[in-house]
Amino acid sequence: MLIGVPKEIKNHEYRVGLVPTSAGELVHNGHEVIIETNAGSGIDMTDADYEAVGAKIVETADEVFARADMVIKVKEPQAEERKKLRPGQILFTYLHLAPDPEQTKDLIESGAVCIAYETVTSPTGGLPLLAPMSEVAGRMSIQAGASCLEKAQGGRGVLLGGVPGVPPADVVILGGGIVGTNAAMMALGLGACVTIVDRSADVLRRQVVQFGTDVRTMFSTRTAVETLVAGADLVIGGVLIPGAAAPKLVTCEMVASMKPGAVVVDVAIDQGGCFETSHATTHSDPTYVVDDVVHYCVANMPGGVARTSTFALNNVTLPFTLALANKGYKQALADDPHLREGLNLHEGRVTYQPVAEALGHDYVTSEKALGL
Numbered sequence: 001m002l003i004g005v006p007k008e009i010k011n012h013e014y015r016v017g018l019v020p021t022s023a024g025e026l027v028h029n030g031h032e033v034i035i036e037t038n039a040g041s042g043i044d045m046t047d048a049d050y051e052a053v054g055a056k057i058v059e060t061a062d063e064v065f066a067r068a069d070m071v072i073k074v075k076e077p078q079a080e081e082r083k084k085l086r087p088g089q090i091l092f093t094y095l096h097l098a099p100d101p102e103q104t105k106d107l108i109e110s111g112a113v114c115i116a117y118e119t120v121t122s123p124t125g126g127l128p129l130l131a132p133m134s135e136v137a138g139r140m141s142i143q144a145g146a147s148c149l150e151k152a153q154g155g156r157g158v159l160l161g162g163v164p165g166v167p168p169a170d171v172v173i174l175g176g177g178i179v180g181t182n183a184a185m186m187a188l189g190l191g192a193c194v195t196i197v198d199r200s201a202d203v204l205r206r207q208v209v210q211f212g213t214d215v216r217t218m219f220s221t222r223t224a225v226e227t228l229v230a231g232a233d234l235v236i237g238g239v240l241i242p243g244a245a246a247p248k249l250v251t252c253e254m255v256a257s258m259k260p261g262a263v264v265v266d267v268a269i270d271q272g273g274c275f276e277t278s279h280a281t282t283h284s285d286p287t288y289v290v291d292d293v294v295h296y297c298v299a300n301m302p303g304g305v306a307r308t309s310t311f312a313l314n315n316v317t318l319p320f321t322l323a324l325a326n327k328g329y330k331q332a333l334a335d336d337p338h339l340r341e342g343l344n345l346h347e348g349r350v351t352y353q354p355v356a357e358a359l360g361h362d363y364v365t366s367e368k369a370l371g372l
């Protein structure tokens, strides 16, 4: 198969669909790989790195789209990229179609076979191609929070780990899922005093099994959140109700009750945020202050560490990319019901029910569309 990787063109997107080692795996499996020149340059992957593993560099995105049987990307195709797709061409990338009628319409019209990273499932539950971005954001939330706690950033001037004779900071983590667990790992590693709040007793049990008595756990009630938030130096928001907006666990009054210079990092901002005072910010202007509390609410945190995020993403996408290339998409989707969940559009038909329902399109099952 001929696999093509264009340079990402979305504003401030530095990630790339294939790292050189992934391109090399595809070449070893007998495939041809073409990469647009400088596709990885923003994160220090040069054309020479790709050529060294047997990939070919091409000058333009037009050439990638015109020649490739399968296009591998990171972000959803932008309008000018969508025009370059053709019927039967495979597109494997994040799509997030449900809230995006224009993109969905263009991709339906393209007739391409669109497989979305974010809806591929796993035999053990969860969304394996989204999980690494939650791992990145969870870990990053603590370094962002630690920096915001410094005086120059408007914080209280508190060091997360304290020093001998001075107690560590109090870190409260709302939600003990992937974001929360990774945040806890980093905060404990820095020596902070960490409390994880979740509405699932099983989740809290898992935290204690993982971190032992180093971590405090608290069942999520309004009173518990109110008390913990008022005493915290840093609060991380990492709650998720799948398919719904984030619950506003922390009210404006609770934020007003926090210590001056305390910090909130609302990782759940991409789902609307779990603080009433949150609104989305960007890497170029990440924070603002409400009631003397510093808010960090960057909606695409992994983009800030694009190099780490690209490798993390490739680690989970590569087995699926190889299956699609080695078997052809029809056989790969027939063999693996979890990869099949990723099929959102097939040659002009919507094959993912939530997208069809959200946007009022006719829905056809993947099995029917693929003739299985």
Ligand SMILES: NC(=O)c1ccc[n+]([C@@H]2O[C@H](COP(=O)([O-])OP(=O)(O)OC[C@H]3O[C@@H](n4cnc5c(N)ncnc54)[C@H](O)[C@@H]3O)[C@@H](O)[C@H]2O)c1
Residues within 6 Å of the ligand: 131, 133, 134, 135, 137, 174, 175, 176, 177, 178, 179, 180, 197, 198, 199, 200, 203, 220, 238, 239, 240, 241, 246, 247, 249, 266, 267, 268, 269, 270, 271, 298, 299, 300, 301, 302
């Ligand atoms: N800002 C970013 O760049 C970025 C990056 C990755 C993920 N995220 C977001 O972070 C959020 C968390 O993602 P995740 O992968 O950790 O999800 P997850 O499903 O692994 O964990 C969510 C946890 O929230 C808990 N929860 C739900 N309602 C609760 C409540 N009322 N009180 C306490 N806990 C509650 C759940 O029990 C679960 O343990 C999501 O909104 C995700 O989209 C944001």
